[in-house]
Amino acid sequence: MAAGTEAATADAGAAALAGAASGRNDDWEQVNWDHVIRTVRRLQARIVKATQEGRWNKVHALQRLLTHSWSGKVRAVKRVTENRGKRTSGVDGETWSTSHRKWTAVHDLQRRGYRPRPLRRVYIPKSNGTMRPLGIPTMKDRAMQALYLLALSPVAETTGDGNSYGFRPERSTADAIGRCFLLLSRKTSPQWILEGDIVSCFDRISHDWLLANVPMDRSMMRKWLKAGFMDKSTLYPTHAGTPQGGIISPVLANLALDGLQRLLRERFPQRSRNVVSKVNLVRYCDDFIITGSSREILAGEVLPLVEQFLRERGMELSKEKTAITHIESGFDFLGQNVRKYNGKMLIRPSRKSVRALLGNVREIIRGSGAISAGQLIQRLNPVIRGWVYYHRHVVSSVTFNTVGHQIWKALRLWATRRHRGRGRRWVSGRYFRPHDGRHLVFSGTVPTTGGNRRTVWLFHTGSVPIRRHVVIRGDVNPFDPQWAAYLRQRRGHPAVAPRPLTRASWEA
Numbered sequence: 001m002a003a004g005t006e007a008a009t010a011d012a013g014a015a016a017l018a019g020a021a022s023g024r025n026d027d028w029e030q031v032n033w034d035h036v037i038r039t040v041r042r043l044q045a046r047i048v049k050a051t052q053e054g055r056w057n058k059v060h061a062l063q064r065l066l067t068h069s070w071s072g073k074v075r076a077v078k079r080v081t082e083n084r085g086k087r088t089s090g091v092d093g094e095t096w097s098t099s100h101r102k103w104t105a106v107h108d109l110q111r112r113g114y115r116p117r118p119l120r121r122v123y124i125p126k127s128n129g130t131m132r133p134l135g136i137p138t139m140k141d142r143a144m145q146a147l148y149l150l151a152l153s154p155v156a157e158t159t160g161d162g163n164s165y166g167f168r169p170e171r172s173t174a175d176a177i178g179r180c181f182l183l184l185s186r187k188t189s190p191q192w193i194l195e196g197d198i199v200s201c202f203d204r205i206s207h208d209w210l211l212a213n214v215p216m217d218r219s220m221m222r223k224w225l226k227a228g229f230m231d232k233s234t235l236y237p238t239h240a241g242t243p244q245g246g247i248i249s250p251v252l253a254n255l256a257l258d259g260l261q262r263l264l265r266e267r268f269p270q271r272s273r274n275v276v277s278k279v280n281l282v283r284y285c286d287d288f289i290i291t292g293s294s295r296e297i298l299a300g301e302v303l304p305l306v307e308q309f310l311r312e313r314g315m316e317l318s319k320e321k322t323a324i325t326h327i328e329s330g331f332d333f334l335g336q337n338v339r340k341y342n343g344k345m346l347i348r349p350s351r352k353s354v355r356a357l358l359g360n361v362r363e364i365i366r367g368s369g370a371i372s373a374g375q376l377i378q379r380l381n382p383v384i385r386g387w388v389y390y391h392r393h394v395v396s397s398v399t400f401n402t403v404g405h406q407i408w409k410a411l412r413l414w415a416t417r418r419h420r421g422r423g424r425r426w427v428s429g430r431y432f433r434p435h436d437g438r439h440l441v442f443s444g445t446v447p448t449t450g451g452n453r454r455t456v457w458l459f460h461t462g463s464v465p466i467r468r469h470v471v472i473r474g475d476v477n478p479f480d481p482q483w484a485a486y487l488r489q490r491r492g493h494p495a496v497a498p499r500p501l502t503r504a505s506w507e508a
Helices: 002-018 025-030 033-052 056-067 070-082 099-108 139-159 173-184 207-213 218-225 249-257 260-267 295-311 351-366 373-390 397-418 424-431 481-490 503-507
Strands: 119-125 131-136 192-197 229-231 234-236 280-284 287-292 323-326 331-333 336-341 344-349 432-435 438-447 453-457
Touching: 025 099, 033 056, 033 070, 033 139, 056 139, 070 099, 070 139, 099 139, 139 218, 139 249, 173 280, 173 287, 173 331, 173 336, 173 344, 192 295, 192 331, 207 218, 207 249, 260 280, 260 295, 287 295, 287 331, 295 323, 351 373, 351 397, 373 397, 373 438, 373 453, 397 424, 397 438, 424 432, 424 438
Parallel strands: 119 229
Antiparallel strands: 119 131, 192 287, 192 323, 229 234, 280 287, 331 336, 336 344, 432 438, 438 453
């Protein structure tokens, strides 16, 4: 009751400060986003503190306060209307594109009487040629999930495994790969690796386990889990798994897999006087590796422990893809190949990742049709740049040069076929010119807003310097104010206050 009163007071104050009471269609543009963000962050910091102290009744009260607050609702609507899927509708065909519709949606986010709609099932191709099922919730269901995610994320970050890096704020694949380097690069490092692959992780998580163990409003979670999906105008029920495509699904999957690191450390203590097991976990959502000092430890002790852990949650390992590998043979993890050569650790872009990029580039070139060279460059550059920046933290210089040369050859073939009656010198003079100290760079022109044309150049894969990534500390919690200065420093921002940032100053 107190939480409800506090929520109403917070809503009224936030609405007044943000100009919410006028009821005009342009109220969405009048929202004071700085105040909204500060209000949500204060509540999230209080949830973190209550979680750390084990006061779960307080956690649930604060979560209810946040999910009923005006600031939480407008931030949830802002997220779903400004992300990449904002134009993708669910089974109702609705999108929230106008300020009036967004403002109406804020007032529609009510727990009482809420019933989620079934997911719209679509299929996207996977790298192995099969199709991955994906569920698209309606805009309202997405906004409700985003709202309750604001209250669940602080708990998930406080209780999560330190070496889990997938779908978590301030963490990335670069942190997971960097952790692999720290664990495996020394002479005394473990030599054997268990590569874990969970069969259809999102589709098999036990609903009963989630409802019994995830610290959030169980009534709301049950509605999302049991909403079902529509495929070719037919409604199918859901008896297991999380709603793929839903905003809250990655956090639910992380919560289901959290605890494996603690279980391994209890079974194989790190600070024992006679440490021979060298068991360590690195996980990125449902992809993980576990190190060990011998094949026998991984196969005889670790693997059964992991299988039992997953079985309790309704999941199982793939017998075909789960393998135990020696570090000298190497293994692929998150698009990188991790391997020791004569005792020296080298992490490089995997061959599969290189083939996927070149295949994508060649497909774009083949499908370019009659577009100009400038338009082709505008299609290629985001793909090439994104791949290069993803792999810039490992030993990639030679691979970058090789990839750049293969792309250059494909473009030269494209230009030659485009002008079959012209000689190679004429083709080179038209499309390949000196630029930035390099010879024969693929170029083209594109129109500008003033009616003129400007020259664009193909992104040079070798122009990005290799930079070692600093791995984030395992105990960092982005919702805890004591880590604010550390995270600002990681982002390259100078300290904004001469005094230490305490919890009191965060909540002020």
